[in-house]
Amino acid sequence: EGVGVQEYTALKLEVKEWAAKAQSKVDGINGKVFFVPATLRPETMYGQTHCFVGPAITYGIYEVVKDETYFFISERAARNMAYQSIFPAGWGQYKKIASLTGADVVGTLVHAPLSVFNERGGGGIRILPMESVKASKGTGVVTSVPSDSPDDYATMMDLVKKAEYYGIKKEWAEVGDLLPIIETPSYGNLTAKFLVEKMKISSPKDVKQLAEAKDLAYKEGFYQGKMIYGEFAGKSVEEAKPLVRQQLIDSGEAFAYAE
Numbered sequence: 636e637g638v639g640v641q642e643y644t645a646l647k648l649e650v651k652e653w654a655a656k657a658q659s660k661v662d663g664i665n666g667k668v669f670f671v672p673a674t675l676r677p678e679t680m681y682g683q684t685h686c687f688v689g690p691a692i693t694y695g696i697y698e699v700v701k702d703e704t705y706f707f708i709s710e711r712a713a714r715n716m717a718y719q720s721i722f723p724a725g726w727g728q729y730k731k732i733a734s735l736t737g738a739d740v741v742g743t744l745v746h747a748p749l750s751v752f753n754e755r756g757g758g759g760i761r762i763l764p765m766e767s768v769k770a771s772k773g774t775g776v777v778t779s780v781p782s783d784s785p786d787d788y789a790t791m792m793d794l795v796k797k798a799e800y801y802g803i804k805k806e807w808a809e810v811g812d813l814l815p816i817i818e819t820p821s822y823g824n825l826t827a828k829f830l831v832e833k834m835k836i837s838s839p840k841d842v843k844q845l846a847e848a849k850d851l852a853y854k855e856g857f858y859q860g861k862m863i864y865g866e867f868a869g870k871s872v873e874e875a876k877p878l879v880r881q882q883l884i885d886s887g888e889a890f891a892y893a894e
């Protein structure tokens with residue numbers, strides 16, 4: 636953050652079924668709509684269990700190709716993408732066709748590229764609320780990998796525990812056993828779960844400890860981690876990261892996004 640450019644992988648999660656609250660706002664859209672989270676950990680995408688939005692954030696649905704492809708992202712991300720040749724409309728041009736809040740889309744079912752949890756969730760994973768999503772970063776959409784991201788793990792546990800408070804179905808948050816993707820010498824093969832439990836982090840509001848856990852998880856995963864799942868099993872995380880990223884880009888399921 637601050638100086639320098641962050642190179643994200645922007646992933647395309649196709650909408651399979653809209654939440655009831657979103658339905659009236661998306662009526663009349665022909666073509667595919669994708670939720671587009673920005674991630675720094677493409678090598679973990681096998682373990683996506685949910686996709687998070689900020690419930691109070693306003694998002695738009697932006698036209699990529701008329702009657703074919705649309706992106707659900709923040710206005711800020713749409714503006715940035717318009718200067719990265721991501722929308723074909725022309726330099727700096729983008730078109731919003733609908734406006735929704737994060738709360739409107741909670742419960743929507745999306746298909747997440749590479750994730751083993753699509754099968755477990757009846758063809759997709761759920762859009763759920765995360766209070767700590769920043770409108771000012773990435774696309775405002777965050778894909779959740781609770782095996783390797785302490786923030787994602789703590790949020791998921793809180794959603795399960797307080798499903799009623801969050802106005803969600805408990806079974807949307809509960810996914811059963813997590814998928815071990817990366818083995819590390821210090822934290823085992825479910826790094827985020829290990830750190831959250833070891834540091835006794837009990838809620839997504841433990842921001843200071845979560846920041847520390849995130850730092851430890853990221854460093855250990857990147858420098859010491861070895862892939863134990865997927866096509867690149869056996870390779871180091873450092874080697875596998877660009878390979879998974881390129882595979883997702885080549886298959887049309889992701890693209891490069893910088894800010």
Ligand code: A2H
Binds near residue numbers: 636767779
């Ligand atoms: B990462 P940086 Cl497995 N608000 O993806 C809050 N968090 C956001 C966000 C936003 N608007 N946009 C992206 N992010 C998250 C995977 C992951 C991530 C794992 C482990 C660590 C990790 C699955 N979630 O990030 O501030 C996204 O979560 C820890 C660095 O630009 C994205 O990558 O450095 C990361 O934060 C981008 O954070």
